[in-house]
Amino acid sequence: MENKHLHFNTAIGVKKPENYRNKQTACPFCETDKLTDLIEVDGPIILLKNKYPVLENAYQTVLIETDDCHAELSTYTKEHLHRLIQFGIRHWLEMEQKGEYRSVIFFKNHGPLSGGTIAHPHMQIVGLKDLDYMEHVVQDMFEGIQIAYEEGVRFTLSSKPKVGFYEFNISMEDNLYQPKFAEYLQTAVHYILNHFPFKASSYNVFFYHVSKKIYAKIVPRFVTTPLYIGYGLPQVPNNLNWMAEEVEKLYFKKEVI
Structure with a gap:
C-alpha cells in the first residue's frame, strides 16, 4: 500500500x-x-x-x-x-x-x-x-483577487483558499528570479503583522513549484477552524474585496498631490 x-x-x-x-x-x-x-x-x-x-x-x-x-x-x-x-x-x-x-x-x-x-x-x-x-495541490488554490502585478509577478488574495479565510499568493516564472516576488512576499507578511483586521503574530510561507511557475502562499495563522480539521471544509470570508483593496491602498497606491 x-x-x-x-x-x-x-x-x-x-x-x-x-x-x-x-x-x-x-x-x-x-x-x-x-x-x-x-x-x-x-x-x-x-x-x-x-x-x-x-x-x-x-x-x-x-x-x-x-x-x-x-x-x-x-x-x-x-x-x-x-x-x-x-x-x-x-x-x-x-x-x-x-x-x-x-x-x-x-x-x-x-x-x-x-x-x-x-x-x-x-x-x-x-x-x-x-x-x-x-498530490495535495490544485491550481485554483492560487487563484484570487489581484492586488498588484509587475515584471511578470502576480500578487493575489485567494478566492479559493486551501485551508480557509485569508491566504495571499505570489507567482513568477521559474526561469528567472524577479525582485518583485520577494518584495510582494514581504508586503504580505508586513500587512499580516501590522495591519491585519485581527491581531496576528504568526504566519506560514509555503513555496510550490507548479507548471514551470514558482508560487508562494502566505497564510496568517490562528486557531484552525474545526470545520477544516474535522471535514476538510475551507471557509471563504465575504470581505475579500475589501482586504485586497486595503492592501493595494496601503502599499501600492501613491497619493495624488
Whole structure:
C-alpha cells in the first residue's frame, strides 16, 4: 500500500528545543560556532542539516535567515531580502533537480501559532523520499483577487483558499528570479503583522513549484477552524474585496498631490 502520511519520530521530537514559550531556552541558531553539518554559508545566511530530523524517510535542512535573533522577514532590507529568497529558491530547486526525492518542500514558520519551535528567523527545505506534495495541490488554490502585478509577478488574495479565510499568493516564472516576488512576499507578511483586521503574530510561507511557475502562499495563522480539521471544509470570508483593496491602498497606491 502506498504511504500517504509523514511519519514523525517522537523520540527525536521531545529533544527539540523550544523558545517561543520557554524564554529560558538558549537559541541554538545564535550560537553559530556550535553549528554542525553546514551545507553553505553566505554571510549571515546559513543552510545546514537539521539536527533534529523528526520526519522519517526525509532529508531535512534548516535555512537560518539572519544572525539577528529578533529580526523578521518584514523588516529585512531589500538587499538582504533578495539575497535570502534567491539563496533559498536556488537550494530548493537544486534539491529537486537531484532526483533523489519524490518531492521537495520549502516553507517558513513564524510565531507561536505557526507550528514552529524556534523564534530565530529560519526556513526549512525538506526532501521527501516517498511522498509527493503535489498530490495535495490544485491550481485554483492560487487563484484570487489581484492586488498588484509587475515584471511578470502576480500578487493575489485567494478566492479559493486551501485551508480557509485569508491566504495571499505570489507567482513568477521559474526561469528567472524577479525582485518583485520577494518584495510582494514581504508586503504580505508586513500587512499580516501590522495591519491585519485581527491581531496576528504568526504566519506560514509555503513555496510550490507548479507548471514551470514558482508560487508562494502566505497564510496568517490562528486557531484552525474545526470545520477544516474535522471535514476538510475551507471557509471563504465575504470581505475579500475589501482586504485586497486595503492592501493595494496601503502599499501600492501613491497619493495624488
